[in-house]
Amino acid sequence: MGIFDVGKKSDIIKNEDAFSYEFVPKVLPYRENQIQEIANAIKPLLYERKGSNLFIHGAPGIGKTASVKWVLRELEETTDEVVPIYVNCWNLKTKYFIYTDIANQLGISFTAGKSAEHVLHQIKYKLKNKSAVFVFDEIDKIENSNFLYQILNVTQKSCVHLISNNYNYILRIDPRIKSRLQLRSLEFKPYSLEEIEGILKERVKLGLRAGAINPLLIKLIANVTHKKGDVRVGLNIIHEAAKLAEYEGENRIKKEHVDKVIKEVSEKKPEEDSLNKDEHLILSAVKKKNGAISGEIYKEYVSKGGKLSYKSFKRYVNNLERLGFLKLEKTGGGFKGKSTRIYLKS
Ligand SMILES: Nc1ncnc2c1ncn2[C@@H]1O[C@H](COP(=O)(O)OP(=O)(O)OP(=O)(O)O)[C@@H](O)[C@H]1O
Ligand SMILES: [Mg+2]
Structure with a gap:
């Protein structure tokens, strides 16, 4: 069997677009x-x-x-x-x-x-x-x-x-x-648990074949989503679980698929899903050199393929601090003047 052989034609996802973050449905309940x-x-x-x-x-x-x-x-x-x-x-x-x-x-x-x-x-x-x-x-x-x-x-x-x-x-x-x-x-105030469940149910109707997911599983996903606050989390769990089930040749999403995807999601920090490529790169550079001064972290970021200028990099770092991912500490005037140490916020 070749690596690209498609065992069985997928029949869980009906419309992949419905799971893209840019998708704007015809009805937007609760807003x-x-x-x-x-x-x-x-x-x-x-x-x-x-x-x-x-x-x-x-x-x-x-x-x-x-x-x-x-x-x-x-x-x-x-x-x-x-x-x-x-x-x-x-x-x-x-x-x-x-x-x-x-x-x-x-x-x-x-x-x-x-x-x-x-x-x-x-x-x-x-x-x-x-x-x-x-x-x-x-x-x-x-x-x-x-x-x-x-x-x-x-x-x-x-x-x-x-x-x-x-x-x-x-x-x-x-x-x-x-x-x-x-x-x-x-x-815009955060959604209640019921509202999130309602939104996910609607999206399931648009994106999945009827009957492909049990409503109890949607409830479970709504719970996780509500804790994170971000509807994208729920859309992403459904999409990933659907892909996993299809990959395994199932024609319905099972609890084990959902559990597996939720486990991956819960290991991420709350807003990490909404970060862009450069912000992810910056976080991984800080993970490697936790507590280093910003110039060194910038070098690490560039070595990972980062393309931002140093000035923009600092702007991104400040934003990551505001979002609660990083902690910044100004050092006293050293040999090269003042600099900033960057730490991951645990
Ligand atoms: N009431 C709703 N009905 C249907 N889908 C919704 C609703 N609210 C949010 N969504 C979906 O949730 C996802 C995130 O929503 P949106 O992109 O509008 O978030 P946002 O508030 O702009 O977030 P950010 O501040 O991160 O940009 C989108 O895919 C959107 O379609
Ligand atoms: Mg937005």
């Missing part, structure tokens, strides 16, 4: 109120009035991105006059990259080699006489939020929605921009 609030903030733009700017916040994996994307999709189906723009700031370090992302969405080509201001000018021109909703997701990953000032002036009628799982981000915004934005706060 009706937040969805309505987001829509209300945008609605005035439909009547050529100004919309409201929002700061959307709450813990990881509780439907902030999904709700906003849901509203933008609905908006797109309702009108051509209000242009929805969604930018995930995770890997966009400077305003040049943000503007280029927006320009691409608007179908503006030839931005390479142009200045940020030039690209912004093209965006302004493209949006002339239109209204726009700008969503900046994971806004806390951006070093400098001053670009928001320019965004506010792109069109007369626009609104800006910022999303973050870190409430303290708001404290870091320049007071001038804050006062200009007049942000209204929209909090």
Whole structure:
């Protein structure tokens, strides 16, 4: 038998897409109120009035991105006059990259080699006489939020929605921009156990063949997910257990598959699932050189294939400290001046 031989055709997973984190289902239960609030903030733009700017916040994996994307999709189906723009700031370090992302969405080509201001000018021109909703997701990953000032002036009628799982981000915004934005706060509260179970059941219907998993197993997975707080954990357990069962040639997910996947998940730290590749690399570099100064950890990170500049690396380290993965300790002025020791937080 060859290594790629497929024993039996898989018949547990019906739609793999339903388990991707980007998937936005047609119905988003339990977020009706937040969805309505987001829509209300945008609605005035439909009547050529100004919309409201929002700061959307709450813990990881509780439907902030999904709700906003849901509203933008609905908006797109309702009108051509209000242009929805969604930018995930995770890997966009400077305003040049943000503007280029927006320009691409608007179908503006030839931005390479142009200045940020030039690209912004093209965006302004493209949006002339239109209204726009700008969503900046994971806004806390951006070093400098001053670009928001320019965004506010792109069109007369626009609104800006910022999303973050870190409430303290708001404290870091320049007071001038804050006062200009007049942000209204929209909090997403964690889901209850019943809500998580409801969400997982719905997703199972979309992703798995009917009868492929026993409702008691979904309850068990909902319990684990509720403890972690992040819906992605549950989606991931179901997906992995389904793949494992298929791999073993079963046509239903059994308790042993779920137990095995849950065991792996519970060995991870709470938010580790939502970290990106560089953050994982940084954590593994710190694991290797726990307590070393940041320059040494950076070298270890680079030797593992990390590509961030030292400046960005430090920004990521600060973020990992905020998320509770790392502990930082400033050392007294040594031979080379002050430096920081980095420890894993147990
Ligand atoms: N009410 C819901 N109904 C269906 N699926 C949901 C619901 N809430 C969250 N999800 C799903 O859970 C996953 C995580 O949700 P989402 O990406 O919106 O989290 P988030 O709050 O933006 O988290 P983060 O702060 O980490 O970005 C997504 O796959 C999303 O589709
Ligand atoms: Mg999100």
